Amino acid sequence: MKFYDRETEIKLLNDNELLSQENAVFTVISGRRRIGKTSLILKSLENKTIPATRLT
Ligand SMILES: Nc1ncnc2c1ncn2[C@@H]1O[C@H](COP(=O)(O)OP(=O)(O)O)[C@@H](O)[C@H]1O
Ligand SMILES: [Mg+2]
Numbered sequence: 245m246k247f248y249d250r251e252t253e254i255k256l257l258n259d260n261e262l263l264s265q266e267n268a269v270f271t272v273i274s275g276r277r278r279i280g281k282t283s284l285i286l287k288s289l290e291n292k293t294i295p296a297t298r299l300t
Contacts, residue, residue: 247287250280257288 260269273281282299289297 247283250284250287253284254288257284 257271260271263269273285275281285299
């Protein structure tokens with residue numbers, strides 16, 4: 245399925261990832277169900293190597 249927009253949100257997550265190399269960063273993603281939280285996280289992790297992820 246095509247993933248639309250969310251460019252601002254993906255940039256914020258990427259920026260936080262960079263910041264987290266220097267300092268601890270805790271990012272909260274909240275919103276009503278089916279708004280696209282899980283999809284956003286999965287998209288932002290695309291092409292990245294991470295040890296383990298379990299998302300619902
Ligand atoms: N940026 C997007 N573009 C297209 N479809 C999306 C996008 N974000 C979410 N969706 C679709 O909307 C539905 C709900 O998304 P999901 O990430 O499961 O929401 P949440 O985790 O907030 O409950 C899914 O079918 C998903 O594929
Ligand atoms: Mg979800």
